[in-house]
Amino acid sequence: MATVTIGLMDPPYESANTVTGFRIIDAALRKGHHVNVFLYEGAVALGFAEQKPHANPVKGKSVEEFDHPNPKDWVHALFELAATRGVELDWVNCGLCVDERGVDKQVEGARRGSPADFWKLAEAADGLLFIPTR
Amino acid sequence: MARYLSVVEEPYRATVEEQDDTAVWFTHALRNAGAEVTLLLCGDAVNYAVPGQDARGLRFGAREVRTSPEIDRDVIALIGRGAAVYVVAEDLVERGLPEGGLIPEVQRVSRGDLARLFADHDRVLHW
Numbered sequence: 163m164a165t166v167t168i169g170l171m172d173p174p175y176e177s178a179n180t181v182t183g184f185r186i187i188d189a190a191l192r193k194g195h196h197v198n199v200f201l202y203e204g205a206v207a208l209g210f211a212e213q214k215p216h217a218n219p220v221k222g223k224s225v226e227e228f229d230h231p232n233p234k235d236w237v238h239a240l241f242e243l244a245a246t247r248g249v250e251l252d253w254v255n256c257g258l259c260v261d262e263r264g265v266d267k268q269v270e271g272a273r274r275g276s277p278a279d280f281w282k283l284a285e286a287a288d289g290l291l292f293i294p295t296r
Numbered sequence: 297m298a299r300y301l302s303v304v305e306e307p308y309r310a311t312v313e314e315q316d317d318t319a320v321w322f323t324h325a326l327r328n329a330g331a332e333v334t335l336l337l338c339g340d341a342v343n344y345a346v347p348g349q350d351a352r353g354l355r356f357g358a359r360e361v362r363t364s365p366e367i368d369r370d371v372i373a374l375i376g377r378g379a380a381v382y383v384v385a386e387d388l389v390e391r392g393l394p395e396g397g398l399i400p401e402v403q404r405v406s407r408g409d410l411a412r413l414f415a416d417h418d419r420v421l422h423w
Contacts, residue, residue, distance in 0.1 A: 180310065188357065220328060231315070243357035
């Protein structure tokens with residue numbers, strides 16, 4: 163069992179980096195590893211609890227039919243996965259980035275932190291992957 | 297009425313979260329509202345003209361993505377609404393995409409003819 167620290171920067175609905183990062187986190191948890199995630203800049207909105215699904219008028223689909231995914235639900239699912247696997251998922255938002263964007267209402271389990279927390283998480287990890295925005 | 301040319305060059309940007317390509321979706325919404333639109337796929341976005349794409353099967357924890365993006369079918373639907381769709385022929389060749397492997401209604405345009413295509417439109421949206 164190892165500990166990996168992953169950094170994400172992209173905001174929701176803007177980049178394929180988000181799905182790539184979530185897939186890596188999901189895979190690491192499934193394999194029984196502890197995962198620290200540090201969210202910087204727009205990525206702090208990934209766990210924003212007030213995201214809402216919407217219908218798709220172009221395709222004529224209702225909210226229920228379209229089943230629009232909100233990243234906050236993916237974050238919640240990752241916490242559930244960690245619990246079922248008996249491993250730790252630490253979801254740390256850059257607090258200043260949260261304040262700037264007004265996304266302080268986060269899914270349960272997310273916490274505030276700073277670049278110093280990222281450094282501590284990186285130091286404590288066996289592996290580090292930071293996926294920057296472009 | 298002005299004619300709009302929508303140029304899509306950066307594909308698969310958050311398409312799993314959006315369940316759409318937002319530029320193609322926006323173009324389709326303009327068409328549904330009554331606008332005269334043309335879609336031009338260039339660069340890596342020429343891959344949107346390849347039929348049979350399948351993005352199903354993604355899940356995080358127990359949360360399954362039940363409605364996956366179907367960009368190729370979105371392109372076909374846009375054509376069905378009367379919009380012309382072009383791909384840059386040289387961009388297909390550079391990416392090894394076969395001539396016969398595209399959505400049949402998609403038209404090819406060479407880089408040398410792009411200026412003419414742009415001139416045929418009044419408004420250009422470059423995504």
